[in-house]
Amino acid sequence: MSRFLNSKFNLDPYDTSEELESMNGYDRLNTNELPFQPSADLIKSVGISAETLNFYSDPDCLKLREKLAALMNVKKSEIVFGNGSDEILNFLFTAFCGRGAAFPDITYSFYKILAKFHGVDFLQIPLDENFRINPDDYKNLGGRTIFIVNPNAPTGLILSLDDIKKIINQNPESLIIIDEAYVDFAEENSSVKDLIHKYKNLAVVRTFSKSRCLAGARLGWCMACEEIAKDINDIKNTVAPYNINAMTQAAGLAVLEDEERTQKNINLIKTVRDDTKNKLREIGFEVLDSSANFLFVRHEKINGSEIFEALKRRKIMIRHFNKPEKIADFNRITIGTAEQMQNMLEVLREVVKQ
Template sequence: MSRFWSDHVANLAPYVAGEQPKLSKLVKLNTNENPYGPSPRALEAIRAATGDRLRLYPDNESTVLRAAIAAHHGVEPGQVFVGNGSDEILAHVFNGLFRRNGRVLLMPDITYSFYKTYCRLYDVPAELVPLDDEFAIRVGDYTAARTEPIAGIILANPNAPTGRALSLDEIEAIAKAHPDAPVVIDEAYVDFGAESAIALLGRCANIVAIHTFSKSRSLAGLRVGFAIGGAEIIDGLNRVKDSFNSYPLDSLAHAGATAAIEDVDYFDRTRNKVMETRAALTQRLETFGFKVLPSRANFVFASHPDHDGSKLAAALRAEGVLVRHFNQPRIDQFLRITIGTPEECELLCKTLVKILTKTH
């Protein structure tokens, strides 16, 4: 521990991101990036935004972008909060909504690991609720009566890394069971086949949905995310944001993200390609003997009864194919495989055949 650190720093366990390799000629199916490039309209808007005006600060209220997001989702601009990627928004959520006099935050035992990191950073006590034997969320675990009020609930839907999704009825039941606690639905992957909880805002004032431009809109390098909720919740997030960084999005991000959300045709075309390839890859993996969880994300979560997960991941990497392996209880035999192009998935399958044949 350094003598220069604040008291809490030594106890932090930072989030570990997926590998971003420097090597060329790798098939990168490990960090859930979109295999198709950004909207051409987004790229053109970014190019047009370069120039002398970059000497000026960006719009700290992100007025144009929030209006475009609001129009796309059928809400008011005052219900939209934007940030430097959805991870920054999650940080503000933990800081601004879940620090409630030591109350516990409910979340699944297997989910996006950044949640645990933020709990440690912001001193939020967490109660980990086990997924069932098929890695699904049991709604009753979140709706059961409790003796003490909770700080809130956070659920990734579709869940990461499992890919399984809750229905809107299930989310509504959870939200209505805790009307005085924020229920945060992290919808990073919702555009690949799940239903957005934004549809429930009129009935559940405690819901806030968080989205990212990194996945379905292919802008992971631009770092833009947004939350949609009631004006009361959004006001709280703005208070936290403006006490931390009043200018989280630069002018290029504003331009690119606005154009991307307005290009609905490109968005639908590319996400449908991902979903079609996911179905095909799932079928192929099952023919190889893999168990593949039902996914509504741009990845699949798969295990093989006869092959160790870590060894499979290492063997794939040796052949130039990157997938994600989590060395964690309950899921250490699974591989999370990003949906690439059909050609990338075909190469993955050919490589798996080679590995599975060699190890028999």
């Protein structure tokens, strides 16, 4: 820390060291990306957009907005775009956590990082013994903004629409944020996006990084009633009016123009996920029932760090969590191609035999 850093900060940034390491020829099964490269049409669109990089990008992402609004069945004014959904989350912590925040104790680690950064008083609500969110635990929260990832990360477990409605109904003074980064891998109609028309205290966060295979382009969005969307957009225009660069806008539009490809990718991942889950169970792994593009697993006899190290030695990177202790024996495995999964299973069969 330099002597110039504002003393109000006690920074606890996201640790990217493992991700950087995994870029050196490893199978990347640690960051929940999809293994499918962009289409030739998308690459062409991005190239064309680069021809006008001398101009600022469209601050309203109009073409993208029109296309996405039609696909999501919401109004254009109910959408806000972010440089990845992480930026949206930052806007939400900036804008709406004056009375504090609440989120599960085991969930996306960025929430705690952002809460600390913004000096937000946060409450971490324990998952139950089956790693599930119990809606009854989300009561009397004094107007704190509630963040729920659905399906949750890293567990992959999904909360029903009725349970989410229950949380919304029992917290009329709170804004409820549902982070649906992985919802496309769940059963159809698992999203609560349509409820933004019914509930004026709901915001839904989504990303192009997972099911739409654009993690490197950095594009996410939020859907909420016009009033909330305007607040977020005002924050965006205050700190980063041109937050979505022209090439990313072109990439996003190209992905939306090829929904068939997206659906095909999603179905493939779901099939490989369910097959991998069964095969892991056959060799003694406990595997939670995932509705996402990853599996949360532990072995009955071998501890989590041993499994992580064994795979790493074979150039396969998965995600190991040392903290909190409750999940120290678990690993999170991103679903890759069928071949990658087969390769990983072969290594695990050897590890289990020893």
